[in-house]
Amino acid sequence: MAAPEDMAGGAGTAVGDAIVAVVSRVPETRETPVADPDARVRELARAAARRAAAISGGLALPPGPLGVLTLVPDLIAIWRIQAQLVADIAGARGRSGSLTREQMLWCLFRHTASHVLRDVVVRGGQRAIVHRLTVSALQSIATRLGMQISHQMVAKAASRWVPGLGAAAVAAYAWWDTERVARIADDLFSREIVLDPEPGASPAPQVEETDRGRRLRAASGRPVP
Numbered sequence: 001m002a003a004p005e006d007m008a009g010g011a012g013t014a015v016g017d018a019i020v021a022v023v024s025r026v027p028e029t030r031e032t033p034v035a036d037p038d039a040r041v042r043e044l045a046r047a048a049a050r051r052a053a054a055i056s057g058g059l060a061l062p063p064g065p066l067g068v069l070t071l072v073p074d075l076i077a078i079w080r081i082q083a084q085l086v087a088d089i090a091g092a093r094g095r096s097g098s099l100t101r102e103q104m105l106w107c108l109f110r111h112t113a114s115h116v117l118r119d120v121v122v123r124g125g126q127r128a129i130v131h132r133l134t135v136s137a138l139q140s141i142a143t144r145l146g147m148q149i150s151h152q153m154v155a156k157a158a159s160r161w162v163p164g165l166g167a168a169a170v171a172a173y174a175w176w177d178t179e180r181v182a183r184i185a186d187d188l189f190s191r192e193i194v195l196d197p198e199p200g201a202s203p204a205p206q207v208e209e210t211d212r213g214r215r216l217r218a219a220s221g222r223p224v225p
Contacts, residue, residue: 014072016146020139022079023104029091030084040092045182048085052078052178057171075149078174082108085178086185093189100195101138102130107185109145111177116144121188128191 034040059074086107090099106121120141122129133141 012143012147012150014146015075015149016139016143018072018076018079019105019109019142019145022076022083023101023108023138023142025083026099026101026104027084027087029087029099031088031091033094034092037092037094041089041182041186044085044088044092045179048081048182049175049178052081053171053175055081056174057167059170074170078177079108082178082181085182089182089185090189093186095189095193098193098195100130100132102133103188103193105133105138105141106130107181107188110184111180113145113148116141116148123191126191127194128188129194129196131196 031040031044055077056074059077083104086104087099090103102120106117110117110121120131120133122131
């Protein structure tokens with residue numbers, strides 16, 4: 001039987017590859033700027049959290065080995081729900097056309113491993129500077145995230161052996177995790193965002209904001225760039 005460290009290492013590579021795949025396919029937002037973005041963001045977060053909890057809890061229902069086999073599909077399903085949530089929060093906040101894989105990576109995993117992502121987004125006052133990543137840098141960060149998450153997976157696998165109770169715990173965690181993603185995304189898109197240029201490129205402009213989004217942010221009392 002493989003040692004837990006070997007299991008975590010193999011899972012870490014698969015999880016890292018899954019992270020790259022998820023953040024590299026930034027979904028289109030389904031939202032437009034609204035008069036009360038705070039309320040809309042709360043609605044979006046609750047809806048996504050309910051869906052994540054239902055899916056995660058359902059996948060955890062099979063006990064024993066079958067439940068363990070659902071760990072990675074569970075993660076990917078939840079990340080896709082959360083990725084759409086991030087895109088929709090950006091839309092509700094009046095941002096358009098500049099949601100990058102780096103912003104998605106930050107929003108999805110900042111609460112999981114802040115030390116791994118500390119240089120991806122630098123916040124100061126009402127500004128957030130997003131540093132662009134090369135493909136190799138993205139893969140390196142994803143691998144480190146995958147290793148950390150896989151160790152957590154090995155620790156959580158025991159809950160899959162407890163019928164009913166394990167599924168409830170997994171569902172509760174998916175709800176909490178999705179709410180955290182929503183808070184991080186909302187904090188980011190409430191700021192002035194500046195994209196650091198890619199190597200060799202000219203300085204990147206500030207992220208575009210629609211006229212309507214700017215007016216609504218001013219009406220809601222939020223700082224306008």
